[in-house]
Amino acid sequence: MTKADVIAEIASKTGIDKKDVSETLESFFEVVKDNLAKQENIYVRGFGSFINKKRAQKIARNISKNTAITIDAHYVPSFKPAKVFVEQVKTSTDPTK
Secondary structure: OOHHHHHHHHHHHHOOOHHHHHHHHHHHHHHHHHHHHOOOOEEEOOOEEEEEEEEOOEEEEEOOOOEEEEEOOEEEEEEEEOHHHHHHHHHOOOOOO
């Protein structure tokens, strides 16, 4: 499912114009990105959490030059689904079968 498909489905379920749904969805994405960039996690009850995970500094190998390089500690965005969300996915049936 693409972003356009999501926008179309939300618009059909709510009766809101696709342009307004698109602007709202883009605003949501901006809020998530901006807050994660500020090291602030976002918790959506019943859905999940958008969190920053810290990756430790490590030594990696450049196999083409056979040299060691250092990768600094950094943060990566991550999504942790809520238990309710996980259970709903687990108990769903496979539509291809």
